[in-house]
Amino acid sequence: MTKTPDLRQDYEAKLRQLGFPEEVLNESAAARDLGLFDMEPASGLVQRTIERCRGLLLQDAAPASPGIDPKHGSLDPLVARVSTSLGALKRANAEVAVTLGTISGVKVACTDSAELFRLERLPVECLATVGFARSSGQPPMMIVDNHNLVEPTWWDVDSGFRAVRSACKVVNTIVQDSGDPPAAVVMVLREDINGYSEQDMTAISNLLCTSLSDIWMIPYEDAGMFKKQDVIVLGEERVLKLEAKAQSAGEAFLAFREMEGTSIANTQRHSIEEITGRAIQIRHRGKLTSIAQGAGSVEGARALISGVMTQSTGATRDSW
Amino acid sequence: MAAFQSILGVFGWKQPLERLPFEELLGRYAGEPGPVYEEFVKRLHRIIFQAALEYLTRGNHAVSQVGVEEMTTKVFEEFAPQFASGKAAMLLVDFAAAVRRVLDHQAFEKIAYRYYYLLPIYHLKDDLEKKLLAASYQRGIRPDLVEQLAGQFNMPAGQIQRSIEKANASLKAVIADDFTPWELSVFTEGYVR
Numbered sequence: 001m002t003k004t005p006d007l008r009q010d011y012e013a014k015l016r017q018l019g020f021p022e023e024v025l026n027e028s029a030a031a032r033d034l035g036l037f038d039m040e041p042a043s044g045l046v047q048r049t050i051e052r053c054r055g056l057l058l059q060d061a062a063p064a065s066p067g068i069d070p071k072h073g074s075l076d077p078l079v080a081r082v083s084t085s086l087g088a089l090k091r092a093n094a095e096v097a098v099t100l101g102t103i104s105g106v107k108v109a110c111t112d113s114a115e116l117f118r119l120e121r122l123p124v125e126c127l128a129t130v131g132f133a134r135s136s137g138q139p140p141m142m143i144v145d146n147h148n149l150v151e152p153t154w155w156d157v158d159s160g161f162r163a164v165r166s167a168c169k170v171v172n173t174i175v176q177d178s179g180d181p182p183a184a185v186v187m188v189l190r191e192d193i194n195g196y197s198e199q200d201m202t203a204i205s206n207l208l209c210t211s212l213s214d215i216w217m218i219p220y221e222d223a224g225m226f227k228k229q230d231v232i233v234l235g236e237e238r239v240l241k242l243e244a245k246a247q248s249a250g251e252a253f254l255a256f257r258e259m260e261g262t263s264i265a266n267t268q269r270h271s272i273e274e275i276t277g278r279a280i281q282i283r284h285r286g287k288l289t290s291i292a293q294g295a296g297s298v299e300g301a302r303a304l305i306s307g308v309m310t311q312s313t314g315a316t317r318d319s320w
Numbered sequence: 321m322a323a324f325q326s327i328l329g330v331f332g333w334k335q336p337l338e339r340l341p342f343e344e345l346l347g348r349y350a351g352e353p354g355p356v357y358e359e360f361v362k363r364l365h366r367i368i369f370q371a372a373l374e375y376l377t378r379g380n381h382a383v384s385q386v387g388v389e390e391m392t393t394k395v396f397e398e399f400a401p402q403f404a405s406g407k408a409a410m411l412l413v414d415f416a417a418a419v420r421r422v423l424d425h426q427a428f429e430k431i432a433y434r435y436y437y438l439l440p441i442y443h444l445k446d447d448l449e450k451k452l453l454a455a456s457y458q459r460g461i462r463p464d465l466v467e468q469l470a471g472q473f474n475m476p477a478g479q480i481q482r483s484i485e486k487a488n489a490s491l492k493a494v495i496a497d498d499f500t501p502w503e504l505s506v507f508t509e510g511y512v513r
Contacts, residue, residue, distance in 0.1 A: 011463035018481065019488030020461055023511075027433045028461035034377070036370040036430065037460045041389060046365055049393045050358050056400035057353055243510075254502040257510040260417040261425040 119160045119253075125234050126167035132235035133175045139214070140171050141183040142272045146230040147190050148220065149245050150252055152203040158249030164232075172212035176286065183213040186272060186279055188223045193306045198298065205301035212286055216279035217308045226275060232256070233272065237265045280308050338362075339450070341442040343507075346408040357403060361396055363438065364415070366458045367431050368392050371419060375427035395422045409507050412439055416509065434460065436508035443494045449487035456484065 015025055031037060129140035155161045172182040187204075190196060196204075208215065220227060230242040239259045246252035282292040282304070291307070294300030337348065337359040349356045372391035376383045399418035406414045416435065419428045428435075434457040441457060444450040455472060456465055466484070470477040495504070495512060504512050 015461055015463070015465065018466075018484045019492075020456075021433070021437070024433045024437060024457070025461055027430070031370060031374075031430055031460055032462065034374060034430070036373050037462055039369075039373055039385060039388060041366055041369040041392065042385065045369070045389050045392065046358065046361050048389075049361050049365060049396050050354070052393055053357060053361075053396055053400040054354070056397060057357055057403060251502060255505045257505060258413065259420075259425070259509065261420040261428075264420075264425045 119163060122160070122240075123163045123167035125238060126164055126171060129235040130171055130174050133171070133180045134178065136236070137180060138269070139181045139184040140175060140235065141168060142231075142233040142269055143183065143185045143213075144188060144226045144229060144231040144272060144275075145185050146188040146223075146226060146228075146242075147196075147200075148188065149228070149230040149242050151249070152196075152200045152207070154249035154252065155207070156203055158253055160253035161249060169212060176212060181214065182285070184216075184272065184276065185211070185213045186216045186218060186226070186275055187282075188226055189217055189219055189305060189309060191220045193302065193309060196302070196305065201298045201301045201305075204305070205295055205298055208282060208288065208292065208295040208301065208304075211283060213283065214281070214285065215283040216276050216281050217305065218275060218279035219309050219311065222278050224275065225271065230256075231268055231272065233265055233268045235265070237262045239265050239268050280311060339442075339447065342411050342439055343408045346404055346406075346411060349404045353404070357400070360403070363442075363454070363458070364435075365392060365396070367435055367438075368395050368419060370460065371395075371423055371427040371431045374430045375423040378426070391423070395419055398422045409503075412436060413507060413509060432509075432511050434458075436511040437491075439508055440491060440494045440498065440512060443498050444487065444490055446487070446490065448483055449490055452480065452483055453487045453491060 012025065012029065015028075016022075126141060132138070133140035150161075155165055168183050175182055218226075228243060232240040234240070237260050239261075240256040241259065242252060242256045244255070246255050280291070281289050282295065283289065288295060292304055295304050334348070337345065337352075337355055340348070340359075342363075345356055345360060369388060369392045372395070373383065373388045376388060376391060395418060398421060399415050402414065402418075412435070416428060416432075437457055438454060441450060441453045444453065451473070452469060455469060459465070459468065462468065466477050466480050469475075469480045469484075473480070475483075499507070501513070504510070
């Protein structure tokens with residue numbers, strides 16, 4: 001139903017006076033325009049839905065999937081073993097979660113439990129990306145490691161980040177054996193080389209020398225939409241996004257917003273792939289590229305980053 | 321009030337399911353699975369119906385009442401096997417994933433704010449405020465909202481209006497006091513801030 005502009009403004013002013021949040025009003029206005037309020041569910045829908053779901057609840061529930069979809073075809077014995085172990089781990093996690101939920105009738109407060117939950121869940125989800133890499137030939141994970149949002153040292157000191165990195169290493173080892181591409185990591189650099197501390201450089205140098213991922217670096221100015229985002233894409237449908245600098249590694253680990261869906265993951269994968277075209281590759285298939293041979297020392301890492309920063313326009317990239 | 325309810329709890333009194341925050345619903349699942357899932361469906365079916373309507377309309381499918389209801393039910397069917405197996409505080413996030421699997425992310429985005437605001441709404445202490453805001457978010461914020469709620473709750477429109485204003489103020493306090501920014505970020509995918 002289309003309203004005249006004046007009438008619509010009147011409605012919206014009236015609703016705003018009731019104190020509804022702006023984003024909710026905007027969402028509702030858009031839904032009204034789409035006609036989403038023009039049809040109402042029938043009164044029997046709840047009961048019909050309950051009837052259909054009854055047999056699926058409780059003991060009829062399927063065992064938790066490790067995240068490897070059978071539609072991706074047969075898995076080799078190693079991956080199958082990983083899958084089985086992950087399934088068992090995930091089911092155990094679910095049982096713990098139910099117990100915790102039962103105990104915590106009170107609004108559990110939950111910075112600690114949320115962190116614990118994500119800490120135990122994310123590495124499992126990382127490991128489960130092996131199946132996706134095997135079946136699709138794409139990197140199991142794609143990461144935009146934004147140094148402006150996640151400090152390089154956090155990957156070494158925080159248990160959550162460390163767990164994800166360890167899982168990533170396991171995944172890379174498995175896919176490397178089969179010749180599939182490893183995880184892809186694009187580092188978004190800070191604007192100024194002086195913004196990096198000695199500890200930052202040490203962490204970056206260590207990572208560059210030990211990682212099995214394919215790694216790129218891109219100057220801040222060239223990072224486009226990723227200037228203010230840190231993104232992790234797991235497999236074909238899980239996306240984690242951080243859009244603001246947190247005060248600590250623990251806060252950052254919890255502040256990642258999680259999204260799920262093939263379309264959103266594909267979009268992110270495409271955007272990350274696109275940005276690698278403007279970035280400088282530092283590691284490729286387990287080896288440092290020629291320009292990054294000195295990255296094993298702090299001075300070498302600093303020189304490398306400094307060099308990448310000077311390429312921000314891309315004008316002399318080919319000759320570098 | 322909380323202390324009084326704790327004392328009543330010793331004598332076996334339980335809060336009615338419709339008053340419980342989402343995070344506490346799963347805690348009651350073992351004893352009363354059917355009613356708990358029914359309460360879950362009651363709270364969310366209307367809003368999922370709207371997402372299903374958007375999804376079908378956008379796809380140029382022939383949109384009928386029956387078709388939209390079928391799609392709505394499919395979302396709940398998809399989620400039923402995992403209903404009691406996740407972390408209680410992540411219930412809405414896990415269900416959102418099911419919505420995105422059966423419908424898609426675009427359909428979910430059309431309801432996302434109203435969907436996730438239901439989490440703090442069910443923390444409101446005042447039952448009337450909780451009912452009015454939950455109904456508002458479930459139905460959608462429409463121009464004739466006050467009149468509709470007046471009919472639904474058999475109350476004068478003026479009283480509904482004052483109660484909603486008060487409820488929205490209480491909701492702001494709940495969001496600020498009952499949750500940390502990190503909890504909001506994780507439990508509502510960052511939609512409620």
